[in-house]
Amino acid sequence: MSSHDEKIPVTSAVRFLREQTIVFTPHFYRYEEHGGTAHAARSLNISEHSVIKTLVMQTELRQPLIVLMHGDCEASTKQLARTIGVDRVTPCDEDVAQRHTGYAVGGISPFGTRMELPIYAEQTIFEIPLIYINGGKRGFLVSINPGDLMKALPVTPVHIAIPAGS
Numbered sequence: 001m002s003s004h005d006e007k008i009p010v011t012s013a014v015r016f017l018r019e020q021t022i023v024f025t026p027h028f029y030r031y032e033e034h035g036g037t038a039h040a041a042r043s044l045n046i047s048e049h050s051v052i053k054t055l056v057m058q059t060e061l062r063q064p065l066i067v068l069m070h071g072d073c074e075a076s077t078k079q080l081a082r083t084i085g086v087d088r089v090t091p092c093d094e095d096v097a098q099r100h101t102g103y104a105v106g107g108i109s110p111f112g113t114r115m116e117l118p119i120y121a122e123q124t125i126f127e128i129p130l131i132y133i134n135g136g137k138r139g140f141l142v143s144i145n146p147g148d149l150m151k152a153l154p155v156t157p158v159h160i161a162i163p164a165g166s
Contacts, residue, residue, distance in 0.1 A: 011136030012102060012112030017144075020152045024142040027132060031106060031139035037071025040141060044132065048072040051141070052125060052133045054108045056097035056117075060088040064100045066110050068121035068133070068149070073161040080120060080160045109136040110153060121149060123157040 008014060008026045017024050029043035041048035051071035057080075058064050065084075069075045077089040094105045102114035110119055110133070125131060126146045135142040149155050 009135070009137050009140060011109070011140075012114075013109035013134070013136030013142070014112075016112035017142065017152070022144060022148045022152050024135075024144045026135065027141045027143060029139050029141070033106070040132070041071060044141070046132060050128050050131055052131050054110050054134055056092045056100060056108060057089050058092050058096070059084075059086040060090075061086075064092060064096070064115070065089075065118045065120060066101075066113075067160070068110060068119065068125060068155070070122060070125065070161060072164055073122065074164050075122070076160045076162045079162075080158060083158050083160065084118075084120070103134075103136055104138065107134060107136060107138040107140070109134040110149075112136060119153050119155045120158045120160070121155045122161045123159055124161065125149070126157065 027044050029040055032039045037048050037051040037053050041051050048071040052068050053071055055067040057067055067075045081089045098104055100115050101108050103109060128146055130143050131146045132141040132143050
């Protein structure tokens with residue numbers, strides 16, 4: 001399926017990107033439950049490292065936050081907690097993530113979230129020429145210049161990536 005086969009969905013993320021005048025290219029693929037970034041990368045014939053996952057987490061005080069991470073890496077929650085000065089960071093339950101962002105799991109975008117959340121991005125994301133990030137719908141990614149993340153969102157770069165499966 002190419003990006004020309006479908007009309008661009010007008011998600012909150014797409015509206016946000018347009019309002020911020022961020023240039024993006026839409027990419028569609030057949031969503032697969034639990035397929036993750038590996039499935040998206042294979043479907044679009046791109047490197048999984050350039051597919052950026054949006055992880056919704058929370059501190060021990062249940063304060064929500066977003067972590068942007070390479071698809072082929074995991075986020076060290078211990079390192080993130082140390083970096084941001086909290087005792088513990090854990091992933092949110094799916095229903096909590098949806099309540100905070102307004103997006104279904106598998107379609108969570110950092111753009112146009114229901115609540116404005118602190119956003120922490122793995123610093124090496126900004127070294128890639130083009131990133132693919134969720135456009136607010138399952139099976140829909142947008143490619144953007146990673147520098148535009150900084151223009152559009154209050155992103156704090158962090159060093160918390162660990163190889164997947166570590």
